[in-house]
Amino acid sequence: MRAVLEYWSVLAHGLWVTVWVSFCIIVGSIPGAVILGALRLSENRAVRLTSTIIIESIRAPSALVLLYWVAYALPLVPGMPRLSPITAAIVVLALDGAAYGAEIVRAGIEAVHRGQFDACHALGLSKIQGFSRVILPQALSQIVPGFGGLARSMIKWTAIVSFIGVQDVMYVANYIRGQTFDTVAVFCVLAALYWLLTILCGVMFRGLEQLLPLNRALRSSRVELNLTSNLVSESVQ
Amino acid sequence: MLSATNFSQQLQFESNAVDDSMDEGGAAPHAKKMMWSIEFEKVSKSFGSHQVLVDLDLQVRPGEKVTLIGPSGSGKTTVLRLAMTLAKPTRGDIRIFGESILFDADKKGLSAAQESRIRRRCGMVFQQYNLFPHLTVLQNLILAPTTVLRQSKAQAVESAMVYLRMVGLQDKARSYPAQLSGGQQQRIAIARALVMKPEILLLDEITSALDPELAGEVLDVVRRVAHESRVSLLIVTHEMRFAREVSDRIAVFDRGSIIEQGVPEKIFTQPENERTRTFLQSVLDH
Structure with a gap:
């Protein structure tokens, strides 16, 4: 244990790098996951197929192989940049997270009741308006817990x-x-x-879940239901 | 400031009616001159090998209340979904106030903007309410006016409150849908459709998911809309008494076609078609 105490500043620096890389790859994977996940459900077959190919191409090889490829093979390809090790690591792991996250986003969107899409259409909302104002806020209740699990895995991926x-x-x-x-x-x-x-990551995501619009709405309903049942039981007594 | 008492004026939607006269059977003799609010011309719809609608011809006049009845699976709901462009017909054309919702003048498919402009004239209320559960009642009502009609928030809220008073739920503006009963949710869904000031309102079995007491309060709201507005109503229901009371015309569906149509009195007392008789007998016996 003395060794650890002796090298605590080095260890703290390493921990900071891990936290920084984790933060970058988790945040960096979100836009990619949302875009790829939404495209997986496109009505256009070509778009659907393209996004599926991208997702599977990223998910299929080992993350370590991809990391080596971007860090060591990519600079050898004419016209390709030489990335610093930390940039290469963030790019590869964020892409990997986006590919896995895309499936969570797809499943979250598919979990929203079909009638919600119909209601958006019937009210004249465009696809983008319906997606951003109605579908995604509801899908987030499914997506965020799943993404929380993925984020915890992504922290562990950083070891590579x-x-x-x-x-x-x-x-x-x-x-x-x-x-x-x-x-x-x-x-x-x-x-x-x-x-x-x-x-800590799990706690943060659970906190985030509390802020989601659908969860907030359902919590309000539960509170009212509890108050009502308390009033009923008090009046019975 | 709009008050609860002047919602009737709110319901006096503009109509493109050019002629209000029609014969009792619902088939206008001068159909060629009529600007129908909605018109189905030889519309067929198949899901795989299953044909749901077969060469359907149906016209609704501006302000007319038409109820579609018939056994389950006869294609009634499909008619509403096609009118709302929630599905596309396999064959035929559908026109809203003379404009095709499928093709432009060159018989090419419509752009998203063209389709959106035309379908904005229709509103739809669903069997399962389909309120947005993450939004409060008021937010449900102002979402489309502020995003689609680009009304200011204040204007949208004012209009929404008028319709909430109309359905008797002004005190629930800040509630979430999950805090309301099924009947209240359906009344909110009607208000949400009306706030967009549609010229055609499609009601798809709006009381099927409700017990009789709650269904009554929803039907009261629809009665009010039917009697006080000039909006065209296309209703799918199994509530025969209600259909008889509010409809100008009833169309009986069976196996994807209209087998008989006419004024309610005639359909309920002197049906001509044997299958209409059998259907009404089975429904009215229950």
């Missing part, structure tokens, strides 16, 4: 960025272990840090 030299908490832990040979203590602390990060 150490393979291309990003000095995240995993990289730093390995370094400390190499310096001190205190393998058990170092990896116990590492496991505890990942546990803490994923738990």
